[in-house]
Amino acid sequence: MSQYWSPAVRRLTPYVPGEQPRERVIKLNTNENPYPPAPGVGKALREYATDHLRLYPDPSSTALREALAKTLQVESSQVFVGNGSDEVLAFAFQAFFCHGAPLDVPAITYSFYPVYANLYGVELRKHPLNAHWEVDIEALAASTERSGVIFANPNAPTGHAHSLETIEALLKRVTDRVVLVDEAYVDFGAESAVALVDRYPNLLVTGTFSKSRSLAGLRLGYAVGSEELIDGLLRVKDSFNSYPVDSLASVVGIAALNDPEHFEACREYVITTRERTRQRLEALGFEVLPSKANFVLAQHPNYEGAQLFAGLRERGILVRHFNTSALNNFLRITIGTDDEMDSLIEALEAICG
Numbered sequence: 578m579s580q581y582w583s584p585a586v587r588r589l590t591p592y593v594p595g596e597q598p599r600e601r602v603i604k605l606n607t608n609e610n611p612y613p614p615a616p617g618v619g620k621a622l623r624e625y626a627t628d629h630l631r632l633y634p635d636p637s638s639t640a641l642r643e644a645l646a647k648t649l650q651v652e653s654s655q656v657f658v659g660n661g662s663d664e665v666l667a668f669a670f671q672a673f674f675c676h677g678a679p680l681d682v683p684a685i686t687y688s689f690y691p692v693y694a695n696l697y698g699v700e701l702r703k704h705p706l707n708a709h710w711e712v713d714i715e716a717l718a719a720s721t722e723r724s725g726v727i728f729a730n731p732n733a734p735t736g737h738a739h740s741l742e743t744i745e746a747l748l749k750r751v752t753d754r755v756v757l758v759d760e761a762y763v764d765f766g767a768e769s770a771v772a773l774v775d776r777y778p779n780l781l782v783t784g785t786f787s788k789s790r791s792l793a794g795l796r797l798g799y800a801v802g803s804e805e806l807i808d809g810l811l812r813v814k815d816s817f818n819s820y821p822v823d824s825l826a827s828v829v830g831i832a833a834l835n836d837p838e839h840f841e842a843c844r845e846y847v848i849t850t851r852e853r854t855r856q857r858l859e860a861l862g863f864e865v866l867p868s869k870a871n872f873v874l875a876q877h878p879n880y881e882g883a884q885l886f887a888g889l890r891e892r893g894i895l896v897r898h899f900n901t902s903a904l905n906n907f908l909r910i911t912i913g914t915d916d917e918m919d920s921l922i923e924a925l926e927a928i929c930g
């Protein structure tokens with residue numbers, strides 16, 4: 578604590594991102610994509626005219642929003658872009674969830690939501706997952722006075738995804754406030770709620786280039802929703818930073834969107850490797866929650882999560898272990914290449930052997 582910090586900063590509990598190690602390890606701890614971005618990304622970087630860097634970027638990111646709109650089959654006026662979906666989520670908290678009533682959220686979900694809630698003074702009403710480790714949509718829908726609803730679909734760190742039908746059932750019941758569906762992992766097998774934005778003006782869907790587009794280092798995220806929601810986000814953005822997306826990031830993002838074949842191939846590899854990994858973990862005695870994301874959450878009846886985490890670390894493999902009572906026994910394992918997952922299984926065989 579410093580005497581120079583304002584009281585609000587003293588009260589913060591910042592998010593702690595997964596480790597980014599300097600030494601060479603097999604990195605299965607932050608849900609990055611093991612495959613490179615589309616070849617067009619390298620070309621766009623090589624051909625980028627350095628002189629462009631003299632100028633401020635387009636504050637509206639028009640070209641990138643148009644490319645995203647085409648990919649997602651919506652209007653560009655329904656698209657907002659930001660510096661990673663974390664920033665878009667932060668803007669959404671400010672724009673939509675500060676109504677002085679609780680925000681309905683699953684008790685186990687992306688751990689940045691409580692951090693934003695704390696930053697913006699939003700009270701959370703946390704709903705336990707159901708017996709199958711699924712987001713309890715009925716509980717989210719049942720509250721009356723609220724500031725909004727937020728959940729990830731697929732959820733993190735469980736990987737479970739609800740169907741479009743279930744999400745639409747929620748939207749039919751929650752009409753007064755924003756329902757934010759965080760689709761950071763949707764491309765690995767879930768159905769996107771973007772298909773519903775035309776019908777539900779209070780639905781905001783966020784997405785990212787960090788996972789299925791292999792661009793976590795670039796920082797590009799987006800939101801799709803009705804024009805009134807996009808205007809709300811723009812009001813916050815333009816009161817904070819007019820240029821959250823730099824001109825290089827725009828060009829690279831567009832290059833990634835322009836290669837649907839690469840995108841399809843990479844996500845299919847990840848899905849196939851995920852299913853293969855699940856079977857092999859189960860053969861070792863793990864319980865693996867069904868996942869539609871690029872990670873699995875797994876626990877072993879005979880070994881503690883911390884013990885397995887430490888054993889893997891000693892063998893140069895990083896996974897994510899959460900120090901909370903509900904998840905203490907689990908490991909969240911990002912899906913890497915087949916070779917990386919073979920090394921993981923070999924290491925677990927040695928530890929559990």
Ligand SMILES: Cc1ncc(COP(=O)(O)O)c(C=O)c1O
Nearest residue numbers: 661662663687729761785787798
């Ligand atoms: C559920 C969820 N939402 C959003 C994000 C943020 O992604 P980014 O800021 O890289 O777009 C993550 C990152 O891990 C995530 O797990």
